[in-house]
Amino acid sequence: MKFSSQLQSATLIKRYKRFLVDLRTNDNEEFTVHCANTGKMTGCADSGFKAYYSTSDNKKRKYPHSLELTENNLGHLICVNTGVANKVAYEAIEENRIEELAGYDEIKSEIKYGHENSRIDILLSSDGKPDCYVEVKSVTLLEQGQGYFPDAQTVRGQKHLRELIHIKKQGLRAVLLFIVMHDGIESVQAAAHIDKKYAQLLAEAKSEGVEIYAYKAQITPAEVKVIKQVSVLNT
The missing domain is CATH 2.40.50.580 (OB fold (Dihydrolipoamide Acetyltransferase, E2P))
Known part of the structure; x- marks a missing residue:
């Protein structure tokens, strides 16, 4: 972007x-x-x-x-502009630079869905494939060499995880996509020391089959773009 x-x-x-x-x-x-x-x-x-x-x-x-x-x-x-993460993710998916989300015919953003009155960041669809719901989160918290999400308690983030779990139980694809927006972060982990409930829900989401990925962005004053996948730890 x-x-x-x-x-x-x-x-x-x-x-x-x-x-x-x-x-x-x-x-x-x-x-x-x-x-x-x-x-x-x-x-x-x-x-x-x-x-x-x-x-x-x-x-x-x-x-x-x-x-x-x-x-x-x-x-x-x-x-630090969290809205950029959604644009960067959308562009990367559209250009098939996120392998796990490649091959869909249609990509939409900010679509109403769920049973808690939510909007999904990105909705992917294609004939012959189950719809794929992608929630995007921007990661900027670096502590002792480790990247964490969230950086504050997030009731909204907890709701999004519940929505993804519900989507997965309906037989559709549900994806949580962390976009790393900090040069110093090379892996992502749930910040249980900041929001214990979010960390618990993230672990539950993974056990229910929600897909969890993290991709790092290259950041310059001219452009921000996805460059590589990084690890998501302890989920």
Whole structure:
């Protein structure tokens, strides 16, 4: 996925009110940008990190700039705009770069489904194949060399796992696809120390036949794209 406009860089001052981040330019100009991330962003938004932001031409927006990437003190690029993960996954599936999800004739996004009033991130269909429901999650939490999901308790994420289990029990394909959006992460694990219920549901989902995959993205200020599969541990 290529960014629609050239990203500009600044220094991150602080994140607050969940969706707002203050940045400082090289000329010491301070301004506020929107941050499309509902998680805690642990280790992804520390003061002093380099930040990359996009600019919208929508005049109705209160904050015309959006935080897209950060760079930590180790030089790891991190895509902190969680919406990008869905676009990256969609593009990779469409281009048959995720082997397990290749070969479908039709791909749709944000389709209503389930018994808990949900929307599936990606729905794959093809004559002669059972429909495939794909839930996409962005992984950015790195602790002691290990990638984790989630980075905060997620009732919504728990619901998605229940929905996938229900889909699988109907005889359809159900897939949880982790997209690793942090240069320093090489494997993914359920963050039981953060959300024990999510970890339990993930293990249950696997035992019920829900397919679980993780693919790492290559991140640059110009483009984010899937490059390789990585391991999912202890599920």
